[in-house]
Amino acid sequence: MGKKIRLSDTPTFDLIVNVLSNYQCPVDCPSLCCKIQNIDFDGKDLKILRKASKTKTEKAERVRYKGSLYYSIEPPCPFLGDTGKCTSYDRRPTVCRIYPFNCDSDNLSVKIYPCDLGIKILSDFLKFRNEKLKLDIPQKLIDDLKASNEIFNTSEDNSDVLLVGITLNNLELFGEYLDSEQNWRNPTHTLLF
Ligand code: SF4
């Protein structure tokens, strides 16, 4: 069997990181992503995380799924500091580096969690689709995303939230759009949500 390719070694990871480089998390988000979901990672991430704290890494459980071995830490993440900041930021796992994006195992598309940052990115993505690809923004989608953002921010169980998928091709075009539109996020830019 061939060696499993890690997400961080794929062009998908680069596309996501490029999009994220245009954004910052809202200061008032209480780091929900570190508090409400299991943090899953592979052996290489575990090795790196161990350098931040061996004791805290011991909370990771070994999980075998469909023949693959990975590690999982139950929330809240032990690396989350009292000030709400990650205490292992430079050594955080791949899944943390791409949040609020989430990758399908087929690596052909990505999904976005509807946290406050995810909603901001989706708002811009839908505007990009509308402006550049001439695709409508369905009101129902906006309403569903607003509702999902509310659930994400207030519920301890976010298994029902709507995850919007983006093809890799559109993600690449969106990244180029963000890079090229110098003034696209000026003070008069209105968010859909
Ligand atoms: S990625 Fe989302 S949930 Fe996590 S800190 Fe940023 S806004 Fe909050």
Ligand code: SF4
């Ligand atoms: S490692 Fe850091 S970024 Fe990742 S879940 Fe834990 S506290 Fe959050």
